[in-house]
Amino acid sequence: MQFKGAVFSPDARFLYTLATKFKGRSYLIKWDAKDVNFNPIDTTPAYKGPSCVMEINSNGTNIAIGTNDGHVVGVNANTMTSYRLEKKHKMPVSSITFTENSSHILTTSPDHSYEVTVNASQSSLYQKFVKL
Numbered sequence: 001m002q003f004k005g006a007v008f009s010p011d012a013r014f015l016y017t018l019a020t021k022f023k024g025r026s027y028l029i030k031w032d033a034k035d036v037n038f039n040p041i042d043t044t045p046a047y048k049g050p051s052c053v054m055e056i057n058s059n060g061t062n063i064a065i066g067t068n069d070g071h072v073v074g075v076n077a078n079t080m081t082s083y084r085l086e087k088k089h090k091m092p093v094s095s096i097t098f099t100e101n102s103s104h105i106l107t108t109s110p111d112h113s114y115e116v117t118v119n120a121s122q123s124s125l126y127q128k129f130v131k132l
Contacts, residue, residue, distance in 0.1 A: 001027075005054035007063070008033060009077065016063060016077065018046065018054045026051035028063065028075055044080040047073050052092050057102040062119065064105045066093025072107055072117050088115040 004026075005018040015031040015038065026046040031038050046065050053066040056077065065073040070089030075082050089109035096107045098119065105117045 004050075004052050007054060007056045009056065009060040010058060011060065014041070014060075014077075016054070016056060018051055018065060020050045020052075023050065025049070026065070026067070028054075028065070028080065030077075030080060042080045044075070044082075046075065046082070047071065047085075053094065053096045055096050055098060057098040057119075058100065059102065062098070062102060064096050064098060064119075066096040066107055068092045070109065072096070072105055072115075074105065074120060084117075084120040086117060088117060089113055 001019045003017055004020050007016050015033045017029045020026040028044050028046040029040050030042040032041050047067050050068040051065050052068050055064050061077055063075040063077050070087055072086050072088050073082055074084035088107055091109045091111045093107050094110055098105055102119055105119055108114045
């Protein structure tokens with residue numbers, strides 16, 4: 001396994017790492033950063049193939065993962081469940097980030113393309129609010 005990314009939650013309580021096999025599945029691993037041994041708390045399959053980049057949003061609720069085949073994966077950081085998977089690029093995702101309010105995920109690729117993806121977890125909350 002190769003580690004392809006690591007981010008701390010904004011409060012530094014958790015560490016999230018992205019581990020991937022060369023031609024196999026990717027895993028998101030949640031660690032207890034307050035434990036002196038950094039023990040893993042949870043591991044979840046992130047994607048069926050290799051992944052290459054990751055980012056956490058400013059409030060620590062969502063993680064965005066970019067894959068080697070151009071997909072964007074959204075993961076709920078608390079429940080460690082995927083909520084979005086979308087093909088955005090023809091080549092690997094080379095960078096990934098959230099907008100300031102986490103409403104969108106921005107990605108780039110070596111093919112000189114960029115994409116803006118609606119963050120489904122944020123938009124569904126907004127839609128529920130508007131329907132009230």
